[in-house]
Amino acid sequence: MKSPLSRFNHLPAHLLRYLRGHSAARPQPQVEHWLDELVAATPDDDELLDPEQEAQRRARILEGVRARTRPSGRVLSLWPTLRVAAVIVPLLVAGAVLWHRGQQPELLHYATGVGEQREVVLPDSSHVWLRPRSELTCVASFGAVRRVQLRGEAFFSVTKDPAHPFVVQAGEVAVKVLGTSFLVQAYPQLPATTVLVHTGRVQVAHQQRVLGVLHPHDQLQYHARTGQLTLTSNNYTAALPTRQLLTFEQASLPDILFQLENYYPVHFTLRRPAPTVALTGTLDPSLSADQITDVLNVLLQRHQLRITKLSATAYQVE
Structure with missing residues (x-):
């Protein structure tokens, strides 16, 4: 087959x-x-x-x-798009930064060092004399309220403007004025904030509580920690605007030593708790630190205290 x-x-x-x-x-x-x-x-x-x-x-x-x-669609080059993005993105970022800055008011900041005093003219033509180791901050253009922040001590001579109150925020205390001159002392290291009026009238408040309305020569001291309030009369106001003297009225020893550390590059050490003393007097910072301590030793004799020099910048109280 x-x-x-x-x-x-x-x-x-x-x-x-x-x-x-x-x-x-x-x-x-x-x-x-x-x-x-x-x-x-x-x-x-x-x-x-x-x-x-x-x-x-x-x-x-x-x-x-x-x-x-082979791809069915048309292939487009990314290079032109990337070049446009390289130009637009930086412009957008720069615009955002400028916009953010435009929303933030420009701040003015003034400061002094040890032994330095400085006169400052504010945007409203008010004058401020900063004491040693102090700082002042405010906006470059005031609004409805002329507000400044103080850390340390300063004397204010405020330009009168009833429509725009002037407020000094010093720690937890606010000092409100329309046009006057006064001293504010608000060092964080000190237990009390002090306000002393030279001319005019000021209102002192803590948060929403009015502590007092002060007239010339009135001095108010407020201890924020304890709430203690003291109102006295101070006659050492004549030379407040440009005073160079250190004036103490019923001041404690730690307060006086702290003030001296503001004016001199020195440091004081208390070997034992400071006794309760209230000293009144005037010291001239043009003197040397040794001369100042000699003056203090005279005042401290009745309290069995003496300041001893340990080095060029160190002193001890015992």
Whole structure:
């Protein structure tokens, strides 16, 4: 019987060997139909071995792959966009910074060092004399209320302006005036805030509580920690605007020593708790620190105290 593969002897040899090995297990009609399709789709051996045709076939396949994998949309370059962003982003950032600065009022800050006094003219033409180791802060352009912050001691001569009250915020105390001159002492190291009026009238308040309304020569001392309030009369107001003298009235020894440390580059140490003393007097800072301590030693004799010099900048009280 003639083999079903005999009519396909013109196929390449390697295909005939493959077909003979796999046709036995398939039904005859199916084998013949499958072989007919294979013959139609399979080139001759010579065609398979032609390098030029093989190269062309590979090129067609590669081009088909490229056609199926090429992006369907248009590809846009990011470089122009990046260049625009490089210009716009810094401008936006700079604009935001300028806007933020525009929302913040410009501040003026004045300060003095040890032994230094300074006269300051505020935006409303008020004059301030800063005492040693003091700081004053305010805005460059006052609003409805002329408000300043004080840390230390200063004498104020306020320009009169009834429509715009002048307020000195000194620690927890607020001093409100319309036009007058007065002294405020509010060092954080001291237990009390002192207000002394030279001319005019001022109101002193702690938070919402009015502590007092002061007239010339009135002196108010307020201890925020204890709430203690003392109102006295002080006659040492004539030289307040530009005074160079250190004036003490019923002052404690720690307060006096602290004031001396403001005027001289020295430090005082108390070897034992300071006794309760209340000293009144005047000291001239133009004197040397040694001369000042000699004066104090005279005042301290009756309290069995003496100031001893340990070094060029250190003194001890015992």
